Amino acid sequence: MAKDPAAIDALASSEAIQAAFRERGYIADRSIATAVFLALRLARPLLVEGEAGVGKTELAKVLAASLGARLIRLQCYEGLDVNTAVYEWNYPRQMLEIRLLEARGQAEHASAHDIFGPDFLIRRPLLQALEADPAGEPPVLLIDEIDRADEEFEAYLLEILSDFQVTVPEIGTIRAERPPRVILTSNRTREVHDALKRRCLYHWIDYPTAEKEFEIVQARVPDTPAALAHAVVGFVHRLREADLTKVPGIAETLDWAAALLALGTAELNGDVVDETLGVVLKYEEDIRLVRGDTARRYLAEVAAGT
Amino acid sequence: MHDPAIAATPRGEAIDGRRLLGEAVLFGRELRKAGLAIDLGAAVDFARALAIVDIGEREQVRAAGEAVFTRRRDDRPIYDAIFARFWRSRRRGWADERLPLEPERRETVPPEDAAGEAEPTPGNERLTADQDRAGIPIPTEGEDAGIEDAPDALTIAPDAYSRLETLRHREFDRMTPTELRDAERLVDVLEPRLERRRTRRYELHAHGRRLAPRAMFRRNLGTGGQLLSWVWRRPIRRPRPLVVLCDISGSMERHSRLLLRFIQALAAASSVKTESFVFGTRLTRVTRLLRDRDRDRALAKISDVVTDWAGGTRIGESFRDFNLHWARRTLRTSGVVIVVSDGWDRGDPRLVAAETARLRRNCHRLVWLNPLAGTPGYQPLAAGMKAAYPYVDDFLPAGTVASLERLGEILAGVRTEDTQRGSEAAAHVRNVAVETAPPADWPPPPTVRTPSPDPTVARPLDEGGR
Numbered sequence: 001m002a003k004d005p006a007a008i009d010a011l012a013s014s015e016a017i018q019a020a021f022r023e024r025g026y027i028a029d030r031s032i033a034t035a036v037f038l039a040l041r042l043a044r045p046l047l048v049e050g051e052a053g054v055g056k057t058e059l060a061k062v063l064a065a066s067l068g069a070r071l072i073r074l075q076c077y078e079g080l081d082v083n084t085a086v087y088e089w090n091y092p093r094q095m096l097e098i099r100l101l102e103a104r105g106q107a108e109h110a111s112a113h114d115i116f117g118p119d120f121l122i123r124r125p126l127l128q129a130l131e132a133d134p135a136g137e138p139p140v141l142l143i144d145e146i147d148r149a150d151e152e153f154e155a156y157l158l159e160i161l162s163d164f165q166v167t168v169p170e171i172g173t174i175r176a177e178r179p180p181r182v183i184l185t186s187n188r189t190r191e192v193h194d195a196l197k198r199r200c201l202y203h204w205i206d207y208p209t210a211e212k213e214f215e216i217v218q219a220r221v222p223d224t225p226a227a228l229a230h231a232v233v234g235f236v237h238r239l240r241e242a243d244l245t246k247v248p249g250i251a252e253t254l255d256w257a258a259a260l261l262a263l264g265t266a267e268l269n270g271d272v273v274d275e276t277l278g279v280v281l282k283y284e285e286d287i288r289l290v291r292g293d294t295a296r297r298y299l300a301e302v303a304a305g306t
Numbered sequence: 307m308h309d310p311a312i313a314a315t316p317r318g319e320a321i322d323g324r325r326l327l328g329e330a331v332l333f334g335r336e337l338r339k340a341g342l343a344i345d346l347g348a349a350v351d352f353a354r355a356l357a358i359v360d361i362g363e364r365e366q367v368r369a370a371g372e373a374v375f376t377r378r379r380d381d382r383p384i385y386d387a388i389f390a391r392f393w394r395s396r397r398r399g400w401a402d403e404r405l406p407l408e409p410e411r412r413e414t415v416p417p418e419d420a421a422g423e424a425e426p427t428p429g430n431e432r433l434t435a436d437q438d439r440a441g442i443p444i445p446t447e448g449e450d451a452g453i454e455d456a457p458d459a460l461t462i463a464p465d466a467y468s469r470l471e472t473l474r475h476r477e478f479d480r481m482t483p484t485e486l487r488d489a490e491r492l493v494d495v496l497e498p499r500l501e502r503r504r505t506r507r508y509e510l511h512a513h514g515r516r517l518a519p520r521a522m523f524r525r526n527l528g529t530g531g532q533l534l535s536w537v538w539r540r541p542i543r544r545p546r547p548l549v550v551l552c553d554i555s556g557s558m559e560r561h562s563r564l565l566l567r568f569i570q571a572l573a574a575a576s577s578v579k580t581e582s583f584v585f586g587t588r589l590t591r592v593t594r595l596l597r598d599r600d601r602d603r604a605l606a607k608i609s610d611v612v613t614d615w616a617g618g619t620r621i622g623e624s625f626r627d628f629n630l631h632w633a634r635r636t637l638r639t640s641g642v643v644i645v646v647s648d649g650w651d652r653g654d655p656r657l658v659a660a661e662t663a664r665l666r667r668n669c670h671r672l673v674w675l676n677p678l679a680g681t682p683g684y685q686p687l688a689a690g691m692k693a694a695y696p697y698v699d700d701f702l703p704a705g706t707v708a709s710l711e712r713l714g715e716i717l718a719g720v721r722t723e724d725t726q727r728g729s730e731a732a733a734h735v736r737n738v739a740v741e742t743a744p745p746a747d748w749p750p751p752p753t754v755r756t757p758s759p760d761p762t763v764a765r766p767l768d769e770g771g772r
Contacts, residue, residue: 014359014366034369038355049379079506083520091523098527115527150507189634194343194377201351201373204382245630245664285664 011040011066025219026055026062027212035203036063045161045182047146047197050205053249056185059205060142063183069137072180074125076149082156086166088122116170127166130176141180146196147189154196161199208250210237216250221257231268232257234302236280239290242298245283252280270296327353333392337375340384348374364393502543503640503670514540546642546670547579548572551628553647554612555586555619561677565646565704566605570596581636584612585624591632619650621690622657625665633668643669644713646704648678649691659693666697673716675704 011017014033021028028036036059039046048056064071074085094115101114123131129141146154160166161182165175184200186192208216210233217229224232232253240247248256256279265272273295281287290298327350334349355370368389376385510518518539526533550569554562562584573580573596581593590612598604637643643665651658666672676691678684680703686695695701700716703709 014369030365031369031372034359034366035373037359038370038373041358042351042354044351046373077506079508081507088520089524091520091527094527095523150505152507188379189638191378191635197377198345198347202376202378203373204376204379 011037013037017066020066021062022219024062024065026058027208027215027219028059029208029212032059032203032205035201039183039201040181042201043179045184045200047184047186047192047200047202048205049186049188049202051207051247051249052187053251054205054207055250056205057142057144060140060144060183060185063181064140064142067137067140067181069181070132070139071142072125072129072139073142073144075144076146076153078148078150080149080153084124085153085156086124086126086160087168088124089116089170090120090122094120118171121168121171126160127174129180129182130160130164130166130174132176132178132180134177138176138178139180141182143182143184145187146184146192147186151193154193158195158199161196207240207247210234213237213250213253217253217257220254221261223261224257225266228260228266228268229257231299231302232260234305235268235273235298238298238302239280242290242294244281244286244289246281246286248280252282256280268299270299273299326356329353329396330356333371333388334375336392337385337388340388342375342381342384343377344375367393503546504541505544507542508539509542511538511540514538516540545578546640547581547637548642548644549581549632549636549669550583550644550646551589551624552582552584553586553619553621553645554584555650557619557648557650558646558677561648561704562646563605565675565677566596566608569646570604573597581632583628583632584608585619585621586612587618587620587623589624589627589632618652619647619690620653621647621649621651621694622653622655622661625661626657629661629664629668633665637669640670642671642673644673644675645694645698646675646677647690648676649686649688649694651688651690651693653690655689655693658690659697662694662697666699671699672697673700673702673713674698675702675709675713677704679703680709 011020014030014037017033017037018028018030021033035046038044048059050056060073061071063069097115097120121127125141129139132139143157146157163175164179165173167173184192207213213233213236214229217224217233218226221229236248236253236256256276259276259279260268260272263272263276270292274291277287277291277295281290330353331346331349334344334346334352338344351374352371355374356367359366359370361367368386371389372382372385376382508514508516508518510521516539518537521539522533522535522537525535525537550572552562552565552569566584569580569582572578573582573593581591582596583589583591583593592608592611595607595611596604598607662672674694676684676686679686679701684703686692686701702713702716704713
C-alpha cells in the first residue's frame with residue numbers, strides 16, 4: 001500500500017478534507033470526509049451510492065481538484081468492454097506500418113514486436129489511470145455509474161481494483177507504480193456484486209439537511225439572495241417528504257435556484273413555483289400532483305416553519 | 307483486558323495494535339451475527355482505520371466503521387444500532403460488559419421499526435416503506451414451523467371447478483395432499499423457457515449480420531492488411547430479468563403455496579435473474595429467502611417473515627411500493643413482471659389502475675396469473691382485477707399445471723402476436739389517476755386465455771416428468 005506523502009500533507013485528516021472541499025464549493029459532512037480520508041490512506045477504492053443528484057460524481061471531481069490530480073473518468077454503459085475501457089490496438093496504424101515495411105523491403109525482418117509495441121496501443125481510461133506519470137500526483141479514477149455496466153465488466157474490474165494491474169497479452173503485465181485513487185459511483189439501478197463491494201470502502205450519500213443544502217446553494221449559486229435560497233431549500237425539503245415518483249436531488253435545487261435567479265425572481269410564490277416546477281420535478285404525474293394548490297400549501301408550510 | 311483510557315488517546319500516539327485488531331474483530335463478529343456480510347478483511351481494514359482516525363471522536367469512528375463494514379444502504383440501520391452498543395461498551399471496556407450483545411442480537415433491527423407497522427398514510431408512506439425494507443427480520447435458523455401443516459388446513463373453495471380427471475388439469479385447490487405433492491413435482495420439472503433480450507455485447511459468429519472490424523483487422527494482419535477473410539459478429543442474447551409479485555392474501559391462500567413453488571422453480575433456473583415479492587396488505591421482498599436450496603425451509607422462512615399471510619389485500623399500495631422503491635432496481639425497463647393474484651382488493655380501484663399502469667410502463671411485459679381465470683365463464687369483475695385488466699399484456703389462468711406450462715410459452719415469447727404492447731398500453735393510461743371511467747377508444751382488453759388442447763402447444767409433462 002503505497003502511501004503518498006504529498007497527499008497526506010494536503011488532506012491529512014477528515015477535517016482537512018472537509019475544509020479543502022468547502023474551499024472548492026463542495027459541502028461535505030463528516031462521514032463523507034472520513035470515508036474519503038480512509039480511501040486515500042488505505043489506498044482502497046471508494047464506492048459511493050446515493051439517489052440521483054446528490055453529488056456523487058462531483059465528489060470525484062472535487063477530490064481531484066483538492067489533490068491537484070488529474071481526473072480520469074470512465075462512464076459505464078451496458079456492453080462496455082475491454083476495448084473501450086482499457087486498451088485497444090491501433091489496427092489501421094499497424095496495417096500502414098506493415099505496408100511501409102513492405103515498401104522499404106524490411107517486411108521479412110520485422111518481428112511481431114514492431115507492430116505490437118506500446119506505440120500502437122491506444123490507451124483507454126483504465127490503462128491511462130494505471131500508466132500515469134510516477135513522478136506526479138496519482139490520478140483520480142472515476143468509474144461512473146458502475147450499475148449501468150454489465151456483470152462481465154464488473155468481473156473484469158475486480159482484477160484492476162485489487163492489484164492495479166492490467167495484462168496485455170502481447171506486451172505483458174502493466175502495473176501501476178502508484179495506484180490511482182478510485183471512486184466508483186452507483187445509482188443502484190441494480191445491486192453491485194458483493195465481490196466488487198468487498199474490495200471497496202462504501203458510502204451512502206443521503207440528501208443533506210436543510211442547513212447543509214442552504215450552504216450548498218450559497219456555495220454553488222452565490223448570487224442567490226439568502227431569503228430566496230432558504231425558500232427554495234425549504235420547498236425542496238417539503239417535496240422530499242411528499243409522496244412523489246422521483247424526489248428532487250441537490251442538482252435540482254441548484255438548477256432551480258439558478259433558474260429563479262435568471263428569471264430575476266426575488267421571492268418564491270405560487271405562480272413562480274407553477275411556472276418553474278419543471279426544473280425540480282421530472283415526472284409529469286409529480287408535476288400534476290404538486291402544481292397549484294398543493295404548491296401553495298407547501299409554500300405556506302415552509303413560510304410558517306421558518 | 308482493556309484500558310478505558312484508550313478512548314481518550316490522542317491521535318498520533320502509539321496505539322496497541324493488537325488490541326485494536328482484537329476490538330475490530332470483535333465488533334465485526336457482532337455485526338456478522340446481526341446479519342451483515344462481514345469477512346475478516348473488513349475487520350482488519352477497520353483496525354487499520356482506527357489507527358489513523360481520531361478514535362476519541364465518536365462520529366469519526368462511526369463513519370470509519372460504516373465505510374468499511376456496510377455494503378448497501380439497508381445495512382446502515384443495523385450498523386448504527388450495533389455501533390451504538392459497541393461505542394458504549396468500548397468506553398467501559400469489553401471486559402466489564404461481557405458481550406452485552408449476545409442476548410439481544412435477534413432484535414438488531416433498528417428500534418424505531420417496532421413501531422413502524424403503522425398504516426402508511428399519504429404523508430409518511432415513503433418513510434414507512436423504508437422502514438419496512440430495513441425491517442425484514444434476519445432469517446433465523448432452525449425455526450421450520452408453520453408451513454408443513456398448511457395443506458391440511460386448506461379449505462375447499464365453492465367456486466373451484468374441476469372436470470378433467472388428469473392431474474394436469476386438476477385445480478390445485480381440490481387436490482389431496484398427495485396429489486398436491488405430485489403437482490409440485492410437476493411444477494419443479496417445468497423448465498422455464500424465457501424470452502431473450504439482445505444485449506449490447508457481441509460475440510463473433512459465422513452467421514452474424516454485422517462486421518467485426520476489430521477481429522477482422524487482427525486476423526488480416528498476417529496478410530499485410532489485405533482484408534481477405536471477413537469476420538462477423540452478432541449480439542449476445544440473455545433471458546430477461548423476471549420479477550414475480552405474488553398475492554398471499556386470504557382469498558389466495560389455497561393457491562399461493564403452489565405458486566410460490568412455481569416461483570422457486572423459476573428462480574432455480576440458473577441463467578435467469580428472478581426477484582420475488584409477496585404482498586397482502588404490504589409488499590415484502592422474498593428473493594433471498596427463496597434462494598434456500600431446501601425448498602420447504604425456504605417457504606417456512608417466508609411464512610416467518612411475512613406478517614400479512616392470509617389477510618386482506620391492498621394491491622394498489624403494494625404496487626405503488628414496488629414502483630417507487632424496487633422497479634428501477636429490479637427491472638431496468640427490460641424485465642418481465644408476473645403478477646399472481648385473483649384481483650380481490652380492498653383498496654381504491656383507481657389507485658390499482660394508476661399503479662398497474664405505472665408498473666406496465668416500467669417493464670417489458672406484464673403477465674397476470676389469476677387462479678380463478680381457469681373457471682369457465684370467468685370475467686374479471688373483482689374491483690381490483692377490473693381496474694388492472696386494461697394494462698395487462700397477458701392474462702392467464704393459474705389454477706392448473708397446464709396453465710403454468712402456458713406461462714412458459716408466454717415467457718419464451720412464442721405467443722406475442724396478439725398481446726398488447728407496452729407503448730399502446732402506456733399511451734392510454736396517462737390520466738388514469740384523474741379519470742375513473744376509461745375513454746371509449748380504449749383498445750379492447752386481451753382475451754382470457756384458456757389452456758389449449760393443442761398437443762404441440764401444451765406439451766404434456768406427466769410422461770417425461772415422472
